[in-house]
Amino acid sequence: MTKIFKSIKDTFLKFKNSSSETRYKMIIKGNSVLTAILRYTILIAIGYIILYPLLYMISSSIRTRESFYDPSIVWITSDVTFENFGFAWKVLKYGQSVLNTIIFEMVSAGIQIVSCSLVAYGLARFEFKEKRVLTFFMFLLILVPSQMMMLPIFMNYSKLDFLGLLGLVDTLTGIDIRPNVLNSIWTFYLPALLGVGIRSGIIIYIYIQFFKGLPKELEEAAWIDGAGPLKTYIRIALPSSGVVITTITVFSLIWHWNDYSLSSMYLYASSWPVAVRLSEITTPEAMGVLRLSGDDPIRIAIMMAGCLMFIVPILIVYLILQKKFVKSIDRVGITG
C-alpha cells in the first residue's frame, strides 16, 4: 500500500517540478489512463450482467436436492452432481430432438444462406424495372412479423396448392392430389428455397449492403471474358464475400436453432426440435416422464440444465466461428 502512495506522491512531485510541456504530456497520459479505467469498468460490469444468467444456469444445474435449498451455498456446491443433465436429457428427448433440429432447421439454414445470396446479388448488381418494387417488398418482409402469415401458411400447408394449379385438377377431375405437407421437411425447405425463410428480409438486406460495397471491376472483366452471370457469381462474387457469408451463417444458424413459433405450429410432437421441447419442459406431461420412472427431481435445476444443453451446441458452433465472426463484423459494412 505504502509503495502505491509513494509512487503517486512521486508522480505528483514530478508534475509540480516539471516544465509546461512535460506537464501537458503527463495530463494527456493521465487522461488516457482514466478513460482506460472507465472503459474497462463499464465493459466488465456489463460483461458480468451478460454472464450472470449463464453462471446461474451452471450453478443451479449441478446441485443436489439438499444443496439446492441451502442458502449458505452461493455459487458452487461441494457435492457436484450431473444427474440433472440426465433428467433433462430424458425430458427433452435430447438425441431425437437434436436430430430433428438438424434435419428441419439446420439444413434449411444452409439452403437459406445460398438462396438469399442469389436474390441479393440480383438486386444489388442488375438493373431492371421491378427492382424498386422488389426492394420495397424486402423492407416489408423485414417489417411484417412472421406471425401474421403463420396461420394462413399453416392452413395452406395442410393442402399444398401451387397457385391454384393442383386445386384446378381437383375441380376438373375430382381427384384431390393436393398433398398435406405438415410435419414434413418441406414446411421448412420450401420457404428457405424460395428465399422467404426465417428472417430472410434482414439476411437479404445485409447481403445487398455487402455486394454494393464490392468493386464492380472484377465482375465486369469476367463478363467481358465471356463468363455468364451465374459463372461470374460463383467464381467472382462468392469467393470474395467470405466475410458476409460468415456473418450470415452465424445469424441464420442461430435464428433457425432458436426458432420456436414456426416449428411448434408446423410440426407434430414426434418431430419437435430442441427449442419446442425446452419450452414444454415445465408442463406436467414432460415432468411426468420422470415421475413414471420413479425419479424425484428439482424442477428448476432441470430447467436450467435443459437451458444449458440447449445452448451448448450453438455455443460450440459460435466458438468455432467466433474469431472469423468478430472480425467479419468490421468489414460487412451495413450502412442503412
Place this chain on the structure above:
Amino acid sequence: MENNMNYNAPSNSLKKNKKHKGIESLKSTYGRLFVLHWEIGLILFFVMPLFQSFYYAFCDVSFAGGEYHFDFAGMKNFDYAWNKNADFTNNVSESLLSIVGSLPVIVIISLILALLLNQKFRGRLFFRGLYFLPVIIASGVVIELLFKTTTGDLSSSGVSDTFASNMIQVDDIMAWLSLPTEIGAYFGGLLNDIFNLVWNCGIQIVLFISGMQSIPDSLYEVSKVEGATKWEEFWFITLPMLSRTLILVIIFTIVELVTAKDNVVMSQAYTLMKGAATSYGTASAMLWIYFIIVGAFMAILMLVFSKLFLKRWDTGGRS
C-alpha cells in the same frame, strides 16, 4: 447468344442495337432470373398469406370434413377483440408501454457498447466475443425460462429477483434526490429488466459496429486537425453518419420486441391460433389490430426521426 455478339461489335449498326436493345436488356433479364425464385416465394409465402389472414379476420372459420370453411361475418371478430375481450385491450396497452419504455434504453445501451467495442484497446476481441454471446443464447425460450417466474417452486428464485435485490435500492436514491416516485418506479423497473434489455442488444451492437466501420477515416482525421474533442467528434461525425443505421436498429428493435415470445399480445393470439379452427378469425383480427397500431407508431417515429435529424444532418447544419 445473338445479344452477346451484338455486345462484341457495338459499332456495327445502330439499327441492330435498337432491335435487340443491347447488353442492358440482357443484363436485366439475368437480374430477373436471379430473383425469380424469390418472387414466387413472395407471392406464395408473403403476399397471399397476408391477404388470406386479412380475409380470415372478417370471417367465421370452421373446420368440417377435412376442409376449412369461411363464412363472411363482417366486423364481428374485430368487435369481439376490441370491445368484448378485456384481456386484449389490456395486453395491447401493456405491450405498447413496454415497447416505448425499453426501445430507447436498448438503442442507447447498444450504441454506447458499440462505441466502446469499436475502439482499439487490449482485449478487444475477447470483449467482443463476450458481448455477442447474447446474440447466440438470447432465444425467446431460454429467456422465458430464466426470467418468467412461472409456477410452483420457481416463483421464489427468478434470476432478476436475486440479482436486483443485491443491487442498490433505486427507490431510496429517488427519495434522497426528492424526485417523483414515478421516475423511481421506471428506473427500478429498468433495473429489474436489465438482463432482458442487455440480452436484447446483441444484434443491435453488431449493426452499429458495422455501421461505424463504414464511416470514412478521413472525416476523423479532418476533425483531429481542426482540434475537435471526442465529444464533438461523436455528435458531429459519428452520430450523423450513423443516422441510417440508427433507423435500421430502431425498426429492427421494434420488430424484435413485437414478435418476441414473451410479448403478451403475441402469446394471447398464439394460444388462439393453436386452438380450434373457430378461433382463427379472432386471432387474425387481433394480430391485424395490433400490427396496425404498431405500424402507425413506427410510421410516426420514422416521420419525426427524418424531420428532426436526417434533414439537419444531410445539410450539415449544426443544431
